[in-house]
Amino acid sequence: MSKISNLTAVVIMSLVGTTTSAAAETAEDKIARAMSAAPSDISDDARIMDVDGTILREGSNGWVCLPGIGLIPGDQHPMCNDAVWMKWMTAAGSGSAFSTDVVGVSYMLMGDAMVNNDDPMATDPNGGGVWVQEGPHTMMLFPNMDMLADLPRDPFAGGPYVMWGETPLAHVMLPVEAKTAP
Template identity: 90%
Template sequence: MSIPSKLGAGRCIHAIAALSLVGTTTIAAAETAEDKIARAMSAAPSDISEAATIMDVDGTILREGSNGWVCLPGIGLIPGDQHPMCNDAVWMKWMAAAGSGSAFSTDVVGVSYMLMGDAMVNNENPMATDPNDGGVWVQEGPHTMIVFPNMDMLADLPRDPFAGGPYVMWGETPLAHVMLPTEAKTAP
């Protein structure tokens, strides 16, 4: 299922909420809304997060925003995750596609911030769940992610997350995007 680009931010927020996988933990259940809002806001520069809508991983709106950005206290696609992210409308469509297992495409550039880092993921396969599967696994520190209308223009970017600088994640899938790390990392 593809979410039409004509959806407004509010409808897109509700679409992602309906499609996200929700994970809860005892720690997350004990958190206050204020704690979740503070963590969500830490994902992006304050000039974005201060006016962003803050949405919990289950789709509950914790705070209405005014700038079209949506910040989450964790990634609903990873049960129990507490790595915050802030997404523009294109990335919210990307999240909906990832949550539903459907194809994603865009005709404009999309941006997501994860300035507090990310969970360990397989750089080649978005559906991989076992770090011992022999794939290339990476746990990125602070970074920005960008999707492009035409990923062919990124053919010369490395797919190796340990090459240094920007790289393509999930490059052979419809969920391909560019990772822009802000800190060095070493291969495991």
């Protein structure tokens, strides 16, 4: 019986060790995931920043790529942002107002987490609203929300749509793949 107990303990410890080492992600892993968010002519020279703000690699082209979205705890969907989107991320994270005088662009070619298309603060998919998990896409910010008046707010209408349209965090989603409503 003690041999079985010892064997069981060894197997459990091995599994725990494997799980622990798999969970410990290297900076190189995070950099590779962050770079997958945008075309290489953007990500190759982008600054790579971890979700906690740690710079993993300096860049030279003004773009910032992240291995996940810090606004969604535990999210590992990478994104690459221009300076306007980094300002937007700061505003969204702090709950402060956002505005821009120029168009902003963000790439999320590895997709996105499930979010409420109407309410950026919603966390429960069972709490109502239209929830969508977008595949590969780009996002755009505009200085004048009137420019978005004719775009649908329905993420399942096909083509570009407005996310969070009735909030200061409104932006246009440009899907790359088709999706179907749940």
